[in-house]
Amino acid sequence: MNITLRVNGESHDLDLDPRVSLLDALRHHLHLTGTKKGCDHGQCGACTVLLNGRRINACLTLACMHDGDDITTIEGIGADGLTPLQQAFIEHDGFQCGYCTPGQICSAVGMAEELRQGWPSHVTDDLTADPELTRDEIAERMSGNLCRCSCYPGIVNAIRQSLGEQA
Amino acid sequence: MRPFDYLRAESPDAAVQAAAAPETMFIAGGTNLLDLMKLEVLAPARLVDITRLDLGGIEADGDGLRIGALVPNSDLAADPRVRRDYPLLSRALLAGATGQLRNKATTGGNLLQRTRCYYFHDRDTPCNKRTLGDGCSAIHGVNRNHAILGTSEHCIATHPSDMAVALRALDAELELLSPNGSRRRVALADFYCLPGDTPHVENILEPGELITAVILPAPVGGRQIYRKVRDRASYAFALVSVAAAVRVEDGLIAHVALAFGGVAHMPWRDGAVEGFLQHQPPSPALFAEAASRLTAQARGFGANDFKIPLLQRTLAAVLAEATEVTA
Amino acid sequence: MKRHAKIDGPQTDRRLDGMAQGVLGQPLDRPDGPLKVTGRATYAAEVRLDRMVHGVLVRAPRVGTLNGFDTERVRGMAGVLAVLTEGLPRNSAQGAIAKSPPGNEGKAQYVGQPVALVVAETLEQATHAAWTLEVGIMPSIPVINPHAAPTEFPEKKQRDLGDLEAAMAEAAATLDETYHTPTLSSAPMEPHASIAEWDGERLTLHGAYQMLKFNRKQLAEALGIDPSAVRVLAPYVGGGFGSKLGISAEAVGAALAARMLGRPVSVVMHRRQVFEMTTRRSQTQQRIRLAADVDGHLLGIGHDALVSNLPGETFSEPVQQGTDFNYAAPNRKVVHEVARLNLIACGSVRAPGEAVGVTMFEVAMDEMAHRLNLDPVEFRLRNIPDHDPLDGKPFSSNMLAQALTEGAQRFGWRHQPPRSRREGEWWIGTGMSAAVRVNMLTESEARVTLTPEGRAKVETDMTDIGTGTYAILTQIAAEMLGLPVAQVETVLGDTDLPPASGSGGSFGAASSGSSVYLACLEIRSQIAARLGIAEEDLTLKDGHAIHANRTIPLSQILDAPITTEGHVEPGDSGKIARNATYGAHFAEVAVNDVTGETRVRRMLGTYACGRVLNVKTATSQCHGGLIWGIGMALTEELIHDPRDGHAVNRDLAEFHIPVNRDVPDLEVYLLPERDDWANPIQSKGIGELSICGAGASVINAIHAACGVRIRDLPATPDKVLAGLMQIES
């Protein structure tokens, strides 16, 4: 199948087996290996990318379904110098082995936008009010990104710091 | 994954016509279908991609709301009308899956997601739902996350959706389009099937039939609660969940709608229990009695025995919270 | 020049304390950080090679004798290049041994065993073909119940001192309870992956492995070639936690297929295969007996464990490793029994032994404190031995009392009877536990080069699996050579470099760090010699040598780079003194009275691990241990089917490792310590200590909160609920 993917602002024409997941298209066909595969079943968040600005699991969607779509991967974040979020991850040691990290960062970027849009979460007390940037809100919203090295404290602090600074 | 033909539907009519062919399935968010296709539990020969169809809006429908089948779970949970008028639905959606999955999962796909029974997901173990007649591995196997109500000797799987439980309590209806072009409306109450001796049949959809929308009736008001009991604080399927919409007027329960997740092959609702609560003054004793009536026919299979008391206690606690009556 | 040291006794010169650069121990950001946060660090499966093809492993669906595969049909499928059914190991190699993993002898000995590899042009083709391959098996009845299995009693693991039975009979207070922990899995986020490429007779393997010098030998033996013909590369590894100590089927399969096809082959395990084809932590049954006098002094300690493994595997979860020296008591008995089962192979998982052994022992200690009506902190303080209770050896250092006292004070510990605090539906309670973990040193080598321009390079085949090796080796070299850290480059993960300890058993940092220290010491000696002074009198800072009020740039001392090697080896030190690390955990939990759900509200750990090399990365290691403790206590269990033993919940949706929301704020305090017996840098392991008993503090807090005593992990809502209902009735 012939499709065009816009990845990090660049268009790529690809001829793919319809079975190729968006994740494998990125990793194997575009050689963008920053997006990781931890489970291939939507269970770990390592493959998180932004699809037209929204965070999704790249492993659970087919590349051929995204003809013409805009995808941002970790390679597209901080390409011209680290973003404050990436810097905060380093400063707060929000990773150890680093394997979940691109997914955590893409997820955090998507989550920040969701917060800006006023989306509630499971821990939001008042559904009709705008959610606040609390520790619990961040932890809840980041729970789709597993980290077996268990860097959750650093991840939460890094996000809190970088979003807090923007707010 | 078995090789398949991929087809992008340009219109709902084209979609249903294409899907009428054998071994053909719709794909929406793909978060359940691809999961199972990768395990070769499902192996369609053809996929009809419906994601570019115009089924994405949330609109007023009389006093109610019409939710397009492709509305992502995130958008539905965040919709201001849903948050204000159907908070139960927002809460249920937000208790399900993860942020990334909710962004992709659709309203229609969520309703049709398959059970999380371990054996159903494992081609190397017998499962009647996968291959009728092979036997059920769960009944004498690991059945901690299995059903206690409405089970059969052929299958004890649960329906895993949180959203569907809320929709059941809210008396939602589905709008369906069939390959012959006809449309019908079906109450969610009549949509799902119990396993009986046909556990592979999970709902009343005809081959090729498409869910185009979910219709919510006028808001019922009152206190709305979705309580999900799970193994982790976030991102885990329900052990048991209770959806409740309760209104108390003049010291009596004026409206009560209750639906239960994690306990049956479908979102469970028990009219007799609601009837019993109706017009009664709320009290711990009343809640306890309602809980014991709810589970009168419940049956455990070993590892899931705990769901019976867990369901009773959770219901009693939800009713207490909804009516602000505590022991 | 090579500087060698065999550690036969205390290393009292503490040279590192005399250095001037001031970077060691500092919370340096990881040098590998920028690569990791931008996705540019390349892991095993991410190497790009021309003509590379993909292999997918096939599992045994049942136990029995292998009798044929329908390879013909699969060979005819689109893109399929090869179907390999011979030569794959039965299970992963154990850690730190040079032997290849065992073959399968024509049998599927557990469900999930790798039995074939299908290779095709694309991953999609190989995956589908692997699903299609039918594995012929003459079924036999698997042995999966440890109580109905043949068992062994490894001689070295039994202990019998004094007379425990008599102590139990005479004591004022006793405890005799049985505890269970389930099968657990490392579940690193990077699945096991290997890319193999041959250049004539030489093999290069890009692999996700922890101990390269052993991995190279294991692989060479499995392939029947000389280790010198194998190069293993692992610059970045996405977590290991023991599961990547020894080579697994994907490495052997990739190498065999690549040799056969003359093309590079990539084999990445599917997440489900990671659970089945690599090693698990054995389920354990632990009978713990305690006898104490009225004042709470222990008179007797008994710890019997039943663990399991596949027939022929030498590893058995050393459950009682910490029991040998944790508390004083004249009468001690340890029975260690291994059941031979047809289940996934067992191997080392983060802190093998103490992770589950100390955890359950610390639950027993809590129960005993209650029986004695003693504050559990005080009970432990009363029983700290002043020498090794087994053989009277001195402790290299024993910081348990300080860890307990400091932790209790920082946490605001207050001993309260169960069910004394409630907030709405939630019971609130606090619990604590001690932490102990053996400390080891293993042989390690490194090469260090210093240039006249004041740049240094550290090279060793050590790995950084998230443990912070890049950071700490950089810091040690910078400190010793007096350089800003930016001037030091550390190169790891390549068997062409000097062989290191590898990452395992918490010995990696101290062992590889010691080798770097020694190499740097040699450089210092050479510089001192050129200046005509003693090494002790040399100060190096910011690229300058300072001596007798003179500051000389390195460029004036060196006309060419100096390259040295450091080589550390364990000697008698570990035999003369008991080497271990100590700590304490404190937790506050809320238990829901309606549902039995438990949430951890806060947690604190105090640890002593000798010299801290980087307080930031060390703290992160401790967070990891605490969070693994939360998982072990509350959610983690790999469940075996009761009929054939296969792991039913072998994925990351149903094997519940903690998610972000399960984890509260954590506090970690590292106690100042230098352990001279440990090694020349006086530093000890930290990555594992913090999991040893962490879960017990949570379990003990559940009891303090709601009165329910969980003896069977994990404390899922069903179990807590059963306890709550028992109390109610």
Ligand SMILES: Cc1cc2nc3c(=O)[nH]c(=O)nc-3n(C[C@H](O)[C@H](O)[C@H](O)COP(=O)(O)OP(=O)(O)OC[C@H]3O[C@@H](n4cnc5c(N)ncnc54)[C@H](O)[C@@H]3O)c2cc1C
């Ligand atoms: C790791 C993980 C955790 C999860 N946790 C939860 C949880 O806690 N709670 C919960 O409720 N869910 C959970 N889910 C499930 C998730 O909600 C579903 O996967 C999702 O809702 C399915 O929607 P989809 O659009 O992706 O469906 P798809 O995968 O696209 O489709 C699912 C099925 O519906 C059919 N279909 C889709 N749309 C239509 C339509 N309009 N008309 C007719 N047929 C249609 C497809 O043919 C397919 O058979 C989890 C999923 C994962 C992977």
Ligand code: SF4
């Ligand atoms: S419970 Fe249903 S889905 Fe599960 S094994 Fe039995 S038949 Fe299959």
Ligand code: FES
């Ligand atoms: S790889 Fe996609 S969620 Fe794990």
Ligand code: FES
């Ligand atoms: S940093 Fe290793 S898994 Fe998150």
